[in-house]
Amino acid sequence: MNELSTPTAVEPSSSDAVVHREALAAFVEFAATALEVRCALADGVATLDFEHREHPAWPRPYQTRVAVASEKIASPPRKVTSPSDGSHWLWNLATLELGALVAHPTSQPESVHEFSSRLFGAYRVENGQMHLAGCHLIDVPFLRATTLAADDPAMVEHRYFDQTMQPVSESYLQQLGLSDIAPLTFQSSPLSRPQVETLARQCDTAGERFVALTVIVAKRAEGALQFDIGDQCARVRFHDWTRTLTAPAFHCAASGMDTFHLAAIDDGRIVAAEAVANCEESGVRVLESERVTCSVTGKHVDPRLAAKCPVLGEWVLKDQMATCRACQQSVSRLALEGGVCRACRELPLAKPTDTWVAGLRETYPVLKKYRKFRAGKLGDLVRVMASGWWRRLLLVTAGENGPLVLLARREGLAGTWEKVPPSEWQSVLGAKAPDNE
Ligand SMILES: [Zn+2]
Structure with missing residues:
Protein backbone atom coordinates (compact mmCIF):
# COMPACT_ATOMS: atom_id res chain seq x y z
CA MET A 1 0.00 0.00 0.00
CA ASN A 2 1.40 3.36 -0.94
CA GLU A 3 0.83 6.76 0.55
CA LEU A 4 1.80 9.88 -1.29
CA SER A 5 0.98 13.43 -0.42
CA THR A 6 -0.09 15.92 -3.03
CA PRO A 7 3.06 17.44 -4.47
CA THR A 8 3.90 20.92 -3.41
CA ALA A 9 6.40 22.83 -5.50
CA VAL A 10 8.84 23.55 -2.72
CA GLU A 11 12.51 24.10 -3.22
CA PRO A 12 14.52 22.01 -0.78
CA SER A 13 15.81 24.22 2.00
CA SER A 14 19.27 22.75 1.58
CA SER A 15 20.86 24.99 4.17
CA ASP A 16 19.11 23.16 7.06
CA ALA A 17 19.58 19.69 5.63
CA VAL A 18 21.95 17.09 7.07
CA VAL A 19 24.79 16.45 4.61
CA HIS A 20 26.37 13.03 4.15
CA ARG A 21 29.36 12.64 1.86
CA GLU A 22 30.19 9.62 -0.23
CA ALA A 23 32.83 8.80 -2.84
CA LEU A 24 31.59 9.52 -6.36
CA ALA A 25 32.72 6.03 -7.39
CA ALA A 26 30.46 4.39 -4.78
CA PHE A 27 27.52 6.51 -5.84
CA VAL A 28 28.03 5.72 -9.54
CA GLU A 29 28.01 2.00 -8.70
CA PHE A 30 24.80 2.44 -6.69
CA ALA A 31 23.07 4.33 -9.51
CA ALA A 32 24.19 1.79 -12.11
CA THR A 33 22.77 -1.07 -10.00
CA ALA A 34 19.44 0.74 -9.61
CA LEU A 35 19.23 1.20 -13.38
CA GLU A 36 20.60 -2.26 -14.20
CA VAL A 37 23.43 -0.68 -16.14
CA ARG A 38 26.77 -2.53 -16.21
CA CYS A 39 29.47 -0.76 -14.24
CA ALA A 40 33.18 -1.59 -14.16
CA LEU A 41 35.51 0.43 -11.97
CA ALA A 42 39.20 0.43 -12.84
CA ASP A 43 42.02 2.85 -12.43
CA GLY A 44 39.85 5.80 -11.30
CA VAL A 45 37.46 5.40 -14.21
CA ALA A 46 33.94 3.94 -14.22
CA THR A 47 32.93 2.29 -17.47
CA LEU A 48 29.13 2.26 -17.81
CA ASP A 49 27.25 0.55 -20.58
CA PHE A 50 23.90 -1.05 -21.35
CA GLU A 51 22.57 -3.52 -23.88
CA HIS A 52 20.72 -1.26 -26.31
CA ARG A 53 18.57 -4.12 -27.65
CA GLU A 54 17.10 -4.53 -24.15
CA HIS A 55 16.46 -0.79 -23.91
CA PRO A 56 15.46 0.37 -27.38
CA ALA A 57 14.05 3.64 -26.02
CA TRP A 58 17.32 4.63 -24.32
CA PRO A 59 19.41 7.10 -26.30
CA ARG A 60 22.97 6.84 -27.47
CA PRO A 61 25.70 6.62 -26.44
CA TYR A 62 25.30 3.10 -25.10
CA GLN A 63 28.55 3.40 -23.23
CA THR A 64 30.27 6.13 -21.31
CA ARG A 65 33.48 6.33 -19.30
CA VAL A 66 33.48 8.63 -16.30
CA ALA A 67 36.42 9.89 -14.27
CA VAL A 68 35.66 9.16 -10.61
CA ALA A 69 39.06 9.64 -8.91
CA SER A 70 40.60 13.06 -8.26
CA GLU A 71 43.65 12.68 -10.51
CA LYS A 72 41.59 11.34 -13.45
CA ILE A 73 39.09 14.19 -13.00
CA ALA A 74 41.93 16.75 -13.00
CA SER A 75 43.41 15.37 -16.24
CA PRO A 76 40.96 12.98 -17.87
CA PRO A 77 42.35 10.41 -20.34
CA ARG A 78 41.00 10.38 -23.90
CA LYS A 79 37.27 9.52 -24.19
CA VAL A 80 36.73 9.83 -20.44
CA THR A 81 34.05 12.34 -19.41
CA SER A 82 33.75 14.59 -16.37
CA PRO A 83 31.69 13.57 -13.29
CA SER A 84 29.13 16.16 -14.31
CA ASP A 85 28.63 14.72 -17.81
CA GLY A 86 28.75 11.15 -16.54
CA SER A 87 26.12 11.74 -13.88
CA HIS A 88 23.97 13.54 -16.42
CA TRP A 89 24.13 10.40 -18.60
CA LEU A 90 22.96 8.27 -15.65
CA TRP A 91 20.25 10.71 -14.52
CA ASN A 92 18.87 10.85 -18.04
CA LEU A 93 18.39 7.03 -17.93
CA ALA A 94 16.87 7.26 -14.46
CA THR A 95 14.19 9.73 -15.61
CA LEU A 96 13.46 7.50 -18.62
CA GLU A 97 13.23 4.33 -16.57
CA LEU A 98 12.08 4.91 -12.96
CA GLY A 99 11.47 8.66 -12.82
CA ALA A 100 14.27 8.86 -10.23
CA LEU A 101 16.51 6.35 -8.49
CA VAL A 102 14.61 4.22 -5.98
CA ALA A 103 16.09 2.56 -2.91
CA HIS A 104 15.26 1.19 0.53
CA PRO A 105 17.14 1.01 3.82
CA THR A 106 19.23 -2.19 3.82
CA SER A 107 18.41 -2.98 7.46
CA GLN A 108 14.66 -2.51 7.11
CA PRO A 109 12.28 -5.48 7.42
CA GLU A 110 10.29 -5.59 4.21
CA SER A 111 7.64 -8.13 5.10
CA VAL A 112 5.49 -9.06 8.09
CA HIS A 113 7.24 -12.37 8.76
CA GLU A 114 10.56 -10.54 9.16
CA PHE A 115 9.35 -8.85 12.35
CA SER A 116 6.41 -10.98 13.55
CA SER A 117 8.63 -13.43 15.43
CA ARG A 118 10.29 -10.48 17.18
CA LEU A 119 6.83 -9.39 18.33
CA PHE A 120 5.63 -12.85 19.38
CA GLY A 121 8.84 -13.54 21.26
CA ALA A 122 8.12 -10.69 23.67
CA TYR A 123 5.00 -12.24 25.20
CA ARG A 124 4.11 -15.16 27.42
CA VAL A 125 0.50 -16.31 27.30
CA GLU A 126 -0.52 -18.85 29.95
CA ASN A 127 -2.69 -21.60 28.51
CA GLY A 128 -3.38 -19.64 25.37
CA GLN A 129 -2.13 -18.56 21.98
CA MET A 130 -1.30 -15.37 20.14
CA HIS A 131 -1.56 -14.40 16.50
CA LEU A 132 -1.58 -11.36 14.26
CA ALA A 133 -5.05 -9.85 13.97
CA GLY A 134 -4.35 -7.89 10.83
CA CYS A 135 -1.19 -6.14 9.77
CA HIS A 136 -0.52 -3.91 6.83
CA LEU A 137 2.62 -2.22 5.60
CA ILE A 138 2.68 1.38 4.44
CA ASP A 139 5.39 2.75 2.16
CA VAL A 140 6.58 6.20 3.19
CA PRO A 141 8.90 7.85 0.67
CA PHE A 142 11.82 10.10 1.59
CA LEU A 143 13.98 12.03 -0.87
CA ARG A 144 17.75 12.12 -1.15
CA ALA A 145 19.14 14.88 -3.35
CA THR A 146 22.69 14.21 -4.51
CA THR A 147 25.10 16.87 -5.76
CA LEU A 148 28.80 16.95 -6.59
CA ALA A 149 30.79 18.26 -3.64
CA ALA A 150 32.02 21.80 -4.31
CA ASP A 151 35.40 21.23 -2.65
CA ASP A 152 36.19 17.78 -4.02
CA PRO A 153 35.01 16.63 -7.46
CA ALA A 154 35.55 12.95 -6.48
CA MET A 155 32.92 13.21 -3.75
CA VAL A 156 29.17 13.64 -3.74
CA GLU A 157 26.92 15.12 -1.06
CA HIS A 158 23.53 13.71 -0.08
CA ARG A 159 20.80 15.81 1.52
CA TYR A 160 17.67 14.17 2.90
CA PHE A 161 14.07 15.39 2.93
CA ASP A 162 10.68 14.03 3.77
CA GLN A 163 7.88 14.05 1.19
CA THR A 164 6.91 17.59 2.18
CA MET A 165 10.50 18.68 1.47
CA GLN A 166 11.32 19.26 5.12
CA PRO A 167 14.91 18.32 5.98
CA VAL A 168 15.27 15.06 7.90
CA SER A 169 17.26 15.24 11.14
CA GLU A 170 20.37 13.14 11.74
CA SER A 171 18.67 11.15 14.50
CA TYR A 172 15.72 10.34 12.25
CA LEU A 173 18.13 9.32 9.48
CA GLN A 174 19.79 6.90 11.88
CA GLN A 175 16.49 5.63 13.27
CA LEU A 176 15.14 4.80 9.81
CA GLY A 177 18.48 3.72 8.37
CA LEU A 178 18.05 6.17 5.50
CA SER A 179 21.78 6.68 5.01
CA ASP A 180 22.48 2.99 4.43
CA ILE A 181 20.41 2.07 1.41
CA ALA A 182 20.28 -0.48 -1.37
CA PRO A 183 18.89 0.23 -4.83
CA LEU A 184 15.50 -1.04 -5.93
CA THR A 185 15.07 -1.78 -9.61
CA PHE A 186 11.97 -1.08 -11.66
CA GLN A 187 10.65 -4.56 -10.86
CA SER A 188 11.26 -4.36 -7.12
CA SER A 189 10.16 -0.78 -6.44
CA PRO A 190 6.95 -0.60 -4.42
CA LEU A 191 6.21 2.81 -5.94
CA SER A 192 4.86 3.29 -9.44
CA ARG A 193 6.72 5.45 -11.88
CA PRO A 194 4.10 8.26 -11.71
CA GLN A 195 4.43 8.28 -7.92
CA VAL A 196 8.21 8.60 -8.16
CA GLU A 197 7.91 11.32 -10.79
CA THR A 198 5.47 13.23 -8.58
CA LEU A 199 8.01 13.22 -5.78
CA ALA A 200 10.93 14.03 -8.06
CA ARG A 201 9.14 17.10 -9.41
CA GLN A 202 9.29 18.66 -5.97
CA CYS A 203 13.04 18.74 -6.02
CA ASP A 204 15.29 21.16 -7.85
CA THR A 205 17.05 19.05 -10.48
CA ALA A 206 18.35 22.02 -12.48
CA GLY A 207 21.21 23.00 -10.17
CA GLU A 208 24.68 23.07 -11.65
CA ARG A 209 26.14 20.34 -9.45
CA PHE A 210 22.96 18.21 -9.38
CA VAL A 211 23.68 14.51 -9.81
CA ALA A 212 20.52 12.55 -9.02
CA LEU A 213 17.47 12.23 -6.85
CA THR A 214 16.80 9.03 -4.95
CA VAL A 215 13.42 8.13 -3.53
CA ILE A 216 14.02 6.05 -0.40
CA VAL A 217 11.05 3.88 0.57
CA ALA A 218 10.71 3.48 4.34
CA LYS A 219 8.08 1.11 5.68
CA ARG A 220 5.62 1.41 8.52
CA ALA A 221 3.63 -1.47 9.97
CA GLU A 222 0.17 -1.11 11.48
CA GLY A 223 -1.84 -3.90 13.00
CA ALA A 224 -2.77 -5.75 16.14
CA LEU A 225 -1.73 -8.82 18.09
CA GLN A 226 -4.46 -10.98 19.53
CA PHE A 227 -4.17 -13.18 22.59
CA ASP A 228 -6.69 -16.01 22.98
CA ILE A 229 -7.23 -17.78 26.29
CA GLY A 230 -10.30 -19.97 26.58
CA ASP A 231 -13.11 -18.23 24.74
CA GLN A 232 -11.87 -14.74 25.59
CA CYS A 233 -9.46 -12.61 23.58
CA ALA A 234 -7.46 -9.44 24.13
CA ARG A 235 -5.58 -7.26 21.67
CA VAL A 236 -2.71 -4.82 21.55
CA ARG A 237 -2.26 -2.48 18.62
CA PHE A 238 1.05 -1.50 17.05
CA HIS A 239 2.10 1.14 14.54
CA ASP A 240 5.70 2.00 13.93
CA TRP A 241 8.48 1.81 11.38
CA THR A 242 9.24 -1.83 10.59
CA ARG A 243 12.86 -1.07 11.47
CA THR A 244 12.14 0.15 14.99
CA LEU A 245 8.92 -1.69 15.78
CA THR A 246 8.95 -3.32 19.20
CA ALA A 247 6.27 -5.31 20.95
CA PRO A 248 3.85 -3.03 22.80
CA ALA A 249 2.96 -3.94 26.36
CA PHE A 250 -0.50 -5.29 27.09
CA HIS A 251 -2.39 -2.88 29.33
CA CYS A 252 -4.45 -4.78 31.87
CA ALA A 253 -7.41 -2.50 32.50
CA ALA A 254 -8.51 -4.46 35.57
CA SER A 255 -5.23 -4.00 37.45
CA GLY A 256 -3.78 -0.99 35.64
CA MET A 257 -0.57 -2.98 34.96
CA ASP A 258 1.39 -2.99 31.70
CA THR A 259 2.80 -6.42 31.01
CA PHE A 260 4.09 -8.98 28.50
CA HIS A 261 2.83 -11.91 30.60
CA LEU A 262 -0.86 -12.65 30.18
CA ALA A 263 -3.13 -15.08 31.98
CA ALA A 264 -6.82 -15.65 32.47
CA ILE A 265 -8.64 -15.55 35.79
CA ASP A 266 -11.57 -17.72 36.82
CA ASP A 267 -14.25 -15.46 35.36
CA GLY A 268 -12.54 -15.63 31.94
CA ARG A 269 -10.99 -12.16 31.86
CA ILE A 270 -7.50 -11.88 30.38
CA VAL A 271 -5.29 -9.92 32.75
CA ALA A 272 -1.66 -9.28 33.70
CA ALA A 273 -0.31 -12.55 35.14
CA GLU A 274 1.48 -10.53 37.85
CA ALA A 275 -1.93 -9.33 39.07
CA VAL A 276 -3.33 -12.84 39.61
CA ALA A 277 -3.71 -14.42 43.04
CA ASN A 278 -5.54 -17.42 44.41
CA CYS A 279 -8.69 -17.21 46.49
CA GLU A 280 -7.71 -18.61 49.91
CA GLU A 281 -11.14 -20.15 50.29
CA SER A 282 -11.83 -21.80 46.91
CA GLY A 283 -8.36 -21.73 45.34
CA VAL A 284 -9.62 -20.19 42.07
CA ARG A 285 -7.59 -17.57 40.22
CA VAL A 286 -8.78 -14.03 40.83
CA LEU A 287 -7.27 -10.56 40.62
CA GLU A 288 -5.26 -9.78 43.71
CA SER A 289 -6.65 -6.23 43.68
CA GLU A 290 -10.19 -7.58 43.70
CA ARG A 291 -9.74 -10.07 46.53
CA VAL A 292 -11.44 -9.07 49.77
CA THR A 293 -10.49 -9.97 53.33
CA CYS A 294 -13.08 -11.91 55.29
CA SER A 295 -13.41 -10.20 58.69
CA VAL A 296 -14.34 -13.49 60.37
CA THR A 297 -11.69 -15.87 58.96
CA GLY A 298 -9.03 -13.35 57.89
CA LYS A 299 -8.76 -15.11 54.50
CA HIS A 300 -8.18 -13.18 51.26
CA VAL A 301 -10.97 -14.41 49.06
CA ASP A 302 -12.83 -14.20 45.76
CA PRO A 303 -15.33 -11.32 46.17
CA ARG A 304 -18.02 -13.55 44.65
CA LEU A 305 -17.84 -15.73 47.78
CA ALA A 306 -18.24 -12.80 50.15
CA ALA A 307 -20.62 -9.97 50.91
CA LYS A 308 -20.44 -6.78 52.91
CA CYS A 309 -22.11 -7.12 56.29
CA PRO A 310 -24.74 -4.36 56.37
CA VAL A 311 -24.29 -3.95 60.13
CA LEU A 312 -20.50 -4.03 60.51
CA GLY A 313 -19.67 -2.70 57.03
CA GLU A 314 -16.98 -5.38 56.64
CA TRP A 315 -16.45 -8.05 54.02
CA VAL A 316 -17.28 -11.52 55.20
CA LEU A 317 -17.50 -14.93 53.54
CA LYS A 318 -21.13 -15.74 52.81
CA ASP A 319 -20.87 -18.97 54.78
CA GLN A 320 -19.82 -16.89 57.78
CA MET A 321 -23.09 -14.98 57.64
CA ALA A 322 -26.46 -15.72 59.20
CA THR A 323 -29.91 -14.15 59.23
CA CYS A 324 -30.89 -11.81 62.02
CA ARG A 325 -34.04 -13.16 63.63
CA ALA A 326 -35.43 -9.65 64.01
CA CYS A 327 -34.69 -7.73 60.83
CA GLN A 328 -34.10 -10.88 58.74
CA GLN A 329 -30.99 -9.37 57.15
CA SER A 330 -28.02 -11.55 56.33
CA VAL A 331 -25.18 -10.31 58.53
CA SER A 332 -21.75 -11.36 59.72
CA ARG A 333 -21.78 -13.92 62.51
CA LEU A 334 -19.72 -11.41 64.48
CA ALA A 335 -22.69 -9.00 64.41
CA LEU A 336 -25.11 -11.52 65.90
CA GLU A 337 -25.87 -12.18 69.52
CA GLY A 338 -28.70 -14.48 70.49
CA GLY A 339 -29.59 -14.57 66.80
CA VAL A 340 -30.27 -10.82 66.70
CA CYS A 341 -27.96 -8.39 64.93
CA ARG A 342 -26.25 -5.50 66.62
CA ALA A 343 -28.33 -2.97 64.69
CA CYS A 344 -31.53 -4.42 66.09
CA ARG A 345 -30.12 -4.97 69.60
CA GLU A 346 -28.69 -1.51 69.99
ZN1 LIG B 1 -31.28 -7.32 62.82
Missing part, protein backbone atom coordinates in the same frame (compact mmCIF):
# COMPACT_ATOMS: atom_id res chain seq x y z
CA LEU A 347 -31.54 0.61 68.63
CA PRO A 348 -31.61 3.90 70.53
CA LEU A 349 -34.69 4.94 72.44
CA ALA A 350 -36.98 7.28 70.52
CA LYS A 351 -39.92 9.53 71.37
CA PRO A 352 -43.28 8.96 69.71
CA THR A 353 -42.85 12.40 68.18
CA ASP A 354 -39.47 11.65 66.58
CA THR A 355 -39.66 11.81 62.80
CA TRP A 356 -39.38 8.11 61.93
CA VAL A 357 -41.72 7.00 64.69
CA ALA A 358 -44.25 9.77 64.13
CA GLY A 359 -44.43 8.99 60.41
CA LEU A 360 -45.20 5.32 61.03
CA ARG A 361 -47.73 6.13 63.79
CA GLU A 362 -49.54 8.34 61.30
CA THR A 363 -49.58 5.60 58.67
CA TYR A 364 -50.47 2.76 61.03
CA PRO A 365 -52.69 4.13 63.82
CA VAL A 366 -52.41 0.77 65.66
CA LEU A 367 -48.89 1.86 66.70
CA LYS A 368 -50.43 4.55 68.89
CA LYS A 369 -51.24 1.76 71.39
CA TYR A 370 -47.52 1.20 71.94
CA ARG A 371 -45.79 3.33 74.51
CA LYS A 372 -42.10 2.62 74.09
CA PHE A 373 -40.17 3.10 70.86
CA ARG A 374 -36.67 2.58 69.61
CA ALA A 375 -35.49 3.76 66.18
CA GLY A 376 -32.35 3.93 64.09
CA LYS A 377 -31.13 4.15 60.52
CA LEU A 378 -28.41 1.93 59.12
CA GLY A 379 -27.51 2.15 55.46
CA ASP A 380 -30.73 2.64 53.57
CA LEU A 381 -32.91 0.97 56.16
CA VAL A 382 -34.84 2.61 58.99
CA ARG A 383 -35.74 0.33 61.90
CA VAL A 384 -38.48 1.26 64.30
CA MET A 385 -39.21 -1.04 67.22
CA ALA A 386 -42.49 -0.61 69.10
CA SER A 387 -42.80 -2.33 72.51
CA GLY A 388 -46.06 -3.08 74.27
CA TRP A 389 -46.55 -5.13 77.48
CA TRP A 390 -46.95 -8.39 75.54
CA ARG A 391 -45.94 -7.79 71.97
CA ARG A 392 -43.04 -6.11 70.25
CA LEU A 393 -43.05 -5.11 66.57
CA LEU A 394 -40.09 -4.31 64.35
CA LEU A 395 -40.86 -2.30 61.25
CA VAL A 396 -38.15 -1.84 58.65
CA THR A 397 -38.67 0.76 55.93
CA ALA A 398 -36.60 1.54 52.88
CA GLY A 399 -35.34 4.98 53.90
CA GLU A 400 -37.21 7.76 55.63
CA ASN A 401 -40.92 7.68 54.74
CA GLY A 402 -40.12 4.77 52.41
CA PRO A 403 -42.30 1.69 51.99
CA LEU A 404 -42.36 -1.00 54.61
CA VAL A 405 -40.04 -3.80 53.61
CA LEU A 406 -40.17 -6.00 56.66
CA LEU A 407 -42.34 -6.67 59.65
CA ALA A 408 -41.34 -8.94 62.53
CA ARG A 409 -42.96 -9.57 65.87
CA ARG A 410 -42.06 -11.07 69.21
CA GLU A 411 -44.60 -12.07 71.78
CA GLY A 412 -44.33 -12.92 75.44
CA LEU A 413 -41.28 -12.72 77.64
CA ALA A 414 -39.56 -15.82 76.32
CA GLY A 415 -40.70 -15.47 72.74
CA THR A 416 -38.42 -15.14 69.78
CA TRP A 417 -38.58 -12.87 66.81
CA GLU A 418 -40.54 -14.16 63.85
CA LYS A 419 -41.05 -12.67 60.45
CA VAL A 420 -44.60 -11.68 59.51
CA PRO A 421 -45.36 -12.54 55.90
CA PRO A 422 -46.63 -9.53 53.89
CA SER A 423 -50.01 -11.21 53.47
CA GLU A 424 -50.50 -10.85 57.25
CA TRP A 425 -49.24 -7.28 57.57
CA GLN A 426 -52.73 -5.82 57.43
CA SER A 427 -54.03 -8.08 60.20
CA VAL A 428 -51.12 -7.12 62.46
CA LEU A 429 -50.88 -3.39 61.67
CA GLY A 430 -54.53 -2.70 60.87
CA ALA A 431 -55.69 -0.65 57.94
CA LYS A 432 -53.41 2.10 56.75
CA ALA A 433 -54.63 5.59 57.58
CA PRO A 434 -55.91 7.32 54.46
CA ASP A 435 -53.39 9.65 52.87
CA ASN A 436 -53.82 13.28 53.78
CA GLU A 437 -53.69 14.33 50.17
